[in-house]
Amino acid sequence: xxxxxxxxxxxxxxxxxxxxxxxxxxxxxxxxxxxxxxxxxxxxxxxxxxxxxxxxxxxxxxxxxxxxxxxxxxxxxxxxxxxxxxxxxxxxxxxxxxxxxxxxxxxxxxxxxxxxxxxxxxxxxxxxxxxxxxxxxxxxxxxxxxxxxxxxxxxxxxxxxxxxxxxxxxxxxxxxxxxxxxxxxxxxxxxxxxxxxxxxxxxxxxxxxxxxxxxxxxxxxxxxxxxxxxxxxxxxxxxxxxxxxxxxxxxxxxxxxxxxxxxxxxxxxxxxxxxxxxxxxxxxxxxxxxxxxxxxxxxxxxxxxxxxxxxxxxxxxxxxxxxxxxxxxxxxxxxxxxxxxxxxxxxxxxxxxxxxxxxxxxxxxxxxxxxxxxxxxxxxxxxxxxxxxxxxxxxxxxxxxxxxxxxxxxxxxxxxxxxxxxxxxxxxxxxxxxxxxxxxxxxxxxxxxxxxxxxxxxxxxxxxxxxxxxxxxxxxxxxxxx
Amino acid sequence: xxxxxxxxxxxxxxxxxxxxxxxxxxxxxxxxxxxxxxxxxxxxxxxxxxxxxxxxxxxxxxxxxxxxxxxxxxxxxxxxxxxxxxxxxxxxxxxxxxxxxxxxxxxxxxxxxxxxxxxxxxxxxxxxxxxxxxxxxxxxxxxxxxxxxxxxxxxxxxxxxxxxxxxxxxxxxxxxxxxxxxxxxxxxxxxxxxxxxxxxxxxxxxxxxxxxxxxxxxxxxxxxxxxxxxxxxxxxxxxxxxxxxxxxxxxxxxxxxxxxxxxxxxxxxxxxxxxxxxxxxxxxxxxxxxxxxxxxxxxxxxxxxxxxxxxxxxxxxxxxxxxxxxxxxxxxxxxxxxxxxxxxxxxxxxxxxxxxxxxxxxxxxxxxxxxxxxxxxxxxxxxxxxxxxxxxxxxxxxxxxxxxxxxxxxxxxxxxxxxxxxxxxxxxxxxxxxxxxxxxxxxxxxxxxxxxxxxxxxxxxxxxxxxx
Numbered sequence: 001x002x003x004x005x006x007x008x009x010x011x012x013x014x015x016x017x018x019x020x021x022x023x024x025x026x027x028x029x030x031x032x033x034x035x036x037x038x039x040x041x042x043x044x045x046x047x048x049x050x051x052x053x054x055x056x057x058x059x060x061x062x063x064x065x066x067x068x069x070x071x072x073x074x075x076x077x078x079x080x081x082x083x084x085x086x087x088x089x090x091x092x093x094x095x096x097x098x099x100x101x102x103x104x105x106x107x108x109x110x111x112x113x114x115x116x117x118x119x120x121x122x123x124x125x126x127x128x129x130x131x132x133x134x135x136x137x138x139x140x141x142x143x144x145x146x147x148x149x150x151x152x153x154x155x156x157x158x159x160x161x162x163x164x165x166x167x168x169x170x171x172x173x174x175x176x177x178x179x180x181x182x183x184x185x186x187x188x189x190x191x192x193x194x195x196x197x198x199x200x201x202x203x204x205x206x207x208x209x210x211x212x213x214x215x216x217x218x219x220x221x222x223x224x225x226x227x228x229x230x231x232x233x234x235x236x237x238x239x240x241x242x243x244x245x246x247x248x249x250x251x252x253x254x255x256x257x258x259x260x261x262x263x264x265x266x267x268x269x270x271x272x273x274x275x276x277x278x279x280x281x282x283x284x285x286x287x288x289x290x291x292x293x294x295x296x297x298x299x300x301x302x303x304x305x306x307x308x309x310x311x312x313x314x315x316x317x318x319x320x321x322x323x324x325x326x327x328x329x330x331x332x333x334x335x336x337x338x339x340x341x342x343x344x345x346x347x348x349x350x351x352x353x354x355x356x357x358x359x360x361x362x363x364x365x366x367x368x369x370x371x372x373x374x375x376x377x378x379x380x381x382x383x384x385x386x387x388x389x390x391x392x393x394x395x396x397x398x399x400x401x402x403x404x405x406x407x408x409x410x411x412x413x414x415x416x417x418x419x420x421x422x423x424x425x426x427x428x429x430x431x432x433x434x435x436x437x438x439x440x441x442x443x444x445x446x447x448x449x450x451x452x453x454x455x456x457x458x459x460x461x462x463x464x465x466x467x468x469x470x471x472x473x474x475x476x477x478x479x480x481x482x
Numbered sequence: 483x484x485x486x487x488x489x490x491x492x493x494x495x496x497x498x499x500x501x502x503x504x505x506x507x508x509x510x511x512x513x514x515x516x517x518x519x520x521x522x523x524x525x526x527x528x529x530x531x532x533x534x535x536x537x538x539x540x541x542x543x544x545x546x547x548x549x550x551x552x553x554x555x556x557x558x559x560x561x562x563x564x565x566x567x568x569x570x571x572x573x574x575x576x577x578x579x580x581x582x583x584x585x586x587x588x589x590x591x592x593x594x595x596x597x598x599x600x601x602x603x604x605x606x607x608x609x610x611x612x613x614x615x616x617x618x619x620x621x622x623x624x625x626x627x628x629x630x631x632x633x634x635x636x637x638x639x640x641x642x643x644x645x646x647x648x649x650x651x652x653x654x655x656x657x658x659x660x661x662x663x664x665x666x667x668x669x670x671x672x673x674x675x676x677x678x679x680x681x682x683x684x685x686x687x688x689x690x691x692x693x694x695x696x697x698x699x700x701x702x703x704x705x706x707x708x709x710x711x712x713x714x715x716x717x718x719x720x721x722x723x724x725x726x727x728x729x730x731x732x733x734x735x736x737x738x739x740x741x742x743x744x745x746x747x748x749x750x751x752x753x754x755x756x757x758x759x760x761x762x763x764x765x766x767x768x769x770x771x772x773x774x775x776x777x778x779x780x781x782x783x784x785x786x787x788x789x790x791x792x793x794x795x796x797x798x799x800x801x802x803x804x805x806x807x808x809x810x811x812x813x814x815x816x817x818x819x820x821x822x823x824x825x826x827x828x829x830x831x832x833x834x835x836x837x838x839x840x841x842x843x844x845x846x847x848x849x850x851x852x853x854x855x856x857x858x859x860x861x862x863x864x865x866x867x868x869x870x871x872x873x874x875x876x877x878x879x880x881x882x883x884x885x886x887x888x889x890x891x892x893x894x895x896x897x898x899x900x901x902x903x904x905x906x907x908x909x910x911x912x913x914x915x916x917x918x919x920x921x922x923x924x925x926x927x928x929x930x931x932x933x934x935x936x937x938x939x940x941x942x943x944x945x946x947x948x949x950x
Contacts, residue, residue: 011809011843012919014854025830025844032484032491032829042851079647115707115714119578122571122702125497142856149889150705153541153819154497156826158848203855 016162016207023052026159027059029131030092036125036132037156040144044137044162044200049096052161053135064090070097075112078120081127089129096135102143109147118148131156138203139196162204191228191413198225219248219257223264230268233415233452238268259288263301270308271416278308299328299337303344310348318348339368339377347384355388362388379408379417386424390431398428419448423460426467435471442467489794490801491829494822499545502553504791508543511767511784511816512896517547518554524760525565525697525736533731534738535754537704537746538764539890541819544740547764548701551738555697563694565736566681568597573702577646582710583722583729584659585645585652587666590698590733591635592642594677599636604680606635610669617658621651656710667732674735697736704742716884719745727757743887743894749879763909765896767816772874772895772910777812785811785821792825801835806842813846815893815915820849846916854920857891865891865913866926874910883911891917 016022029039043049057065066086074080077098085093101113124132136144145152202221205214222245229238242265249257266281282305289297302325309318322345329337342365349358362385369378386401402425409417426441442464449457493504500506509516517536524532538544548569555565575589591611598604615633622644623633633641645652659666674696681693709718719742723730730739739758746754746763755761768781786798786807793801802810810828814821827845828837857865864882868874876883876892886892891914917923 009840009843009847011847012850012916013921014847014851016851017844017847021831021844025827029491029826029830032488034488034492036497037495038497115579118707119705122573138855141852145852145856146858146889150540153890155823156496157823157830158852160848160851207851 014207015209016160018209019052019161022159022161023055023059026133026157027056029157029159030056030060030063030133033131033156036128036130038124038151038154039131039133039156040141040158041133041135042138042141042158042160043135044204046096048161049135053094063092065092065094066090067094067096070095070100073101073113074098075101076116076120077113078116078123078127085127092131092133093128094133094135098134099137099140102140109143111143111147114143114147117144117151121148121151121154137200139200160207162207191232195225195228195232198228215248215252216254216257219245219252219254222248223257223261226261227264230264230271231414233454235268235272235453238264242268255288255292256294259285259292259294259297262288263297263304266308267304270304270311275308275312282308295328295332296334296337299325299332299334299341302328303337303341306348307344310351315348315352319345322348335368335372336374336377339365339372339374339381342368343377343380343384346381347387350384350387350391355391359385359388375408375412376414376417379405379412379414382408383417383421383424386421386428390424390428395428395432399425402428415448415452416454419445419452419454422448430467435467435474439464439467439471486794486796486801486835487829487832490792490796491826493792493794494825494829496541496819496822496826499549500543501549504788505546505550506784506788506791507550508767508781508784508788511778511781512765516550517762517764518551520760520762521551521738522554522558522562526563528736531734531736532760533758534736535741535746535758535761536738536764537741537743537761539743539766539817539887539894541817541890542764542766543818544764545701546818548699548738548740552699556693564691566684566693566696568594568677568696568698570698570700571702572700573705575643575646576706577649577652578705579708579714580649580652580710581706581708581722582656582660583726584656584663584666586700586703587663587670587729588642588645588655588659590700591670591673592638594673594696594698595635596637596639598677598680602680602684604684606673606676606680608635608669608673608676610665611635611673614659614662614666618655621654622648663729667729671734674733678735695736697738698733699738701740704740716744716748716881720750724750724753724757731758744884747876747887747894748881748884763894763896765909766893767818768895769812769814769816770912770915772912773872781816782811785814785816785818788818789821789825792822796835799836801837802842803836803838806837806839809839809842809846813915815912816895817890817893820890824849849916850920853891853914853917854922856889857917857922858885861886861891862922862926863930865917865923866930868892868911869913869918869923870927870930874912876911887911890914 026039026041029037033039041049041052043052053065053067057063068081068084070080077095081093081095098113102111141158198221202218202225205218205221208214222241226238226242226245229235229241242261246258246261246265249255249261262281263285266278266285269275269278269281282301286298286301286305289295289301302321306318306321306325309315309321322341325341326338326345329335329341342361346358346361346365349355349361362381365377365381366385369375369381382401382405386398386405389395389398389401402421405417406421406425409421422441422445426438426445429435429438429441442460446457446460446464448454449460507516509519521534524534536544536548552567552569555567558564570589570593572586572589575592576585595606598606612632612635615635615638619633619641620628622641627633627641645655677696681696683692685692706722707718708714709721712718712721723739723741723745730737741754741761743763745751746761767784768778769785770776770781771778790798798807806828810821810824814824824842824845827848828841831841831844832838861882864880865886868876868883876887883892887894892911893914894909894911896909913923
């Protein structure tokens with residue numbers, strides 16, 4: 001008898017079947033197939049893959065399987081298999097580890113390994129005379145489908161496995177570990193890696209049948225993704241994920257999550273110069289933090305509100321927010337929050353021309369950064385300190401501070417920190433009378449701004465035009481005979 | 483029962499073109515005559531050699547049609563001329579991602595000599611090409627092989643094919659041959675004359691008649707993605723088929739070249755026909771009517787007949803429950819390789835026959851999942867626009883649509899075979915029926931329907947008469 005004769009299925013939902021059904025189908029395919037057949041098994045988690053293969057082996061003890069696991073990038077699968085395929089031929093060949101050959105998800109379909117799959121598809125039977133099962137994560141499968149359509153079209157099946165919620169809870173913990181603000185201390189590569197890992201995990205979660213889905217976990221993952229995208233300055237992606245997270249939080253009536261998502265949106269809107277959206281979001285975030293009694297959250301929201309007030313020129317309002325934020329952080333003994341409040345407060349002070357007070361706060365912030373190992377606080381503190389020194393005409397001290405700032409920002413892959421530091425260095429060069437150097441730094445700053453579509457681009461471009469004009473005038477003046 | 487399942491699973495291998503045992507002529511259901519008939523008609527009327535272009539979707543049955551043509555050419559019915567086919571699978575010789583016209587020329591010479599020796603026992607002895615082989619053999623033969631003496635044309639096939647996997651040797655061979663390209667093109671015509679003479683002398687398949695001429699068929703030529711020194715994709719395809727068409731049309735013999743559908747449907751498509759000769763695009767087997775989306779019975783019947791040939795001697799009713807079969811046929815969109823793949827998948831979700839609807843659904847769901855994550859973000863709206871457009875045409879030269887043709891999210895059909903014999907057999911396009919069912923697609927369609935009417939759809943104000 002066929003199993004589940006009466007069960008209902010929506011064939012057009014991308015929901016993944018339960019593992020047992022899918023594994024049984026794959027096992028049947030292996031029993032039915034004679035000679036070369038191309039089979040995909042889509043599985044995002046290495047642990048799950050290992051356990052599935054183990055189950056297959058025990059279910060089909062007579063099936064003689066050769067497993068090849070790549071741990072290095074390869075350019076050509078078929079060539080890599082020549083010489084590795086054992087003779088006499090086994091009943092099936094399993095390949096894993098192809099993801100090492102795909103540097104990033106975005107360009108995966110144009111990598112040489114994909115091109116070579118397409119080109120060599122006719123030669124596979126010469127080398128692999130038995131069913132070939134490629135165990136691949138989703139982004140590799142997509143890359144093959146788009147980049148090697150001929151190869152993909154000869155498939156005899158694509159079996160999908162998604163990790164069940166309970167099996168991945170540990171993984172979620174791991175991905176979610178640490179305060180949100182500590183994310184900023186990851187290098188850009190690490191951030192991108194996290195983005196990919198969270199995306200694939202999220203895809204797994206979402207492909208589970210409705211009754212097995214864990215909506216709260218999906219929400220947390222999406223919030224984390226949104227925050228990472230803000231840090232990578234990809235605001236479009238951040239906006240999309242945060243809005244989905246917000247809807248979900250409201251549906252689930254999860255105030256804590258709503259508060260976190262709203263604050264994230266508020267920060268992003270301020271970066272984008274959407275002041276009224278920013279204000280509405282931050283006020284809502286603050287309201288929720290207070291309602292929940294989340295004092296750390298309240299301190300963070302107050303700092304963010306302070307920054308917004310400064311952007312809007314409401315300085316006195318801003319000072320109050322910063323002071324409140326600092327008080328709460330100190331009360332709680334939350335050093336990271338204290339550091340963040342200090343740096344933000346200091347840069348506001350500098351704007352209202354109180355450099356010595358700003359310097360004092362920044363030195364405290366550097367102390368906090370050292371204790372907590374929080375590198376993005378350290379970067380911001382050096383950057384602002386550079387501005388303080390510049391203001392006071394202490395140019396070589398300013399230069400040193402900017403260099404520290406640049407070093408940390410580029411290590412962290414923080415594009416905002418990077419363009420701002422370069423911009424500041426340009427201003428410093430101009431003060432030093434080196435217009436060529438000033439132009440050079442400004443150009444590099446503009447390159448980054450363009451990439452992240454920063455709202456400051458237009459004003460920086462016009463400053464650059466000024467610089468060019470000044471340089472030309474200076475040149476003309478030098479040509480004039482004395 | 484397991485034996486029947488096993489036989490069906492392996493008979494429906496999407497990887498292998500239909501043999502004569504499995505071939506079924508879907509002429510009417512495709513809405514056009516079959517390749518064999520079309521080509522033979524051209525052949526009969528042609529006053530000169532023809533360079534016939536053949537195209538179609540990945541997996542729509544091109545290789546099966548070519549194999550069928552090969553059989554038909556040599557076994558022409560009484561009263562018709564027989565032709566001697568030389569079937570060259572370009573993928574046996576060339577690296578799809580690094581090819582040049584000289585590589586193709588060398589493959590043609592080698593395959594021609596090999597086929598004549600294998601099939602007719604005739605050895606082509608052409609001094610010019612033997613000399614060229616002598617110049618290049620050091621690059622791909624071992625020392626032992628070199629010492630064996632002259633490399634005969636008719637025995638060079640497996641050795642020349644080594645070049646496919648040896649980029650260094652390939653470079654060296656090209657360095658020697660490329661400067662001689664135009665002479666080689668002249669000389670190959672002498673070789674073709676020699677071959678022609680040989681097939682006229684030999685007896686055709688029935689042992690009675692002899693062949694009138696040779697026909698060279700280059701299958702998988704459309705798979706070439708990159709010409710050495712050129713950018714991959716459409717640029718390379720243009721270079722090979724358009725910029726260098728004089729090389730492909732300089733050889734004096736009947737040729738069939740397979741060309742990429744993407745190039746045919748690009749803005750440069752019309753030039754192809756001007757430069758070569760007839761172009762024949764193998765459409766999907768029509769399973770729905772254009773516009774109304776009503777089932778096209780003749781197409782469904784063809785697919786049934788085609789499938790029944792692969793069912794281990796069982797009937798369709800024994801293998802599928804009726805709704806399961808209907809489901810598979812509808813959602814394959816008339817794409818034969820998809821259908822084969824679906825049947826294979828369905829076999830793995832059952833223990834016994836007949837296959838029920840739920841197994842057919844699970845089979846299709848594999849492709850649902852693949853499409854739902856792999857379709858690029860910017861394609862959804864375009865897919866939706868095509869679907870709701872009245873004319874079901876794709877905008878000329880829109881590269882995104884060309885990519886969709888390639889990944890089969892859009893399928894091409896031909897509108898012949900209907901009631902109106904005067905209707906033009908023109909191509910039209912439909913969104914893959916599986917993609918049509920996806921949530922993302924439905925959302926995109928809805929979004930377009932919700933758009934506000936644009937200005938030109940509003941009644942225009944009537945302007946006042948100019949006062950005199």
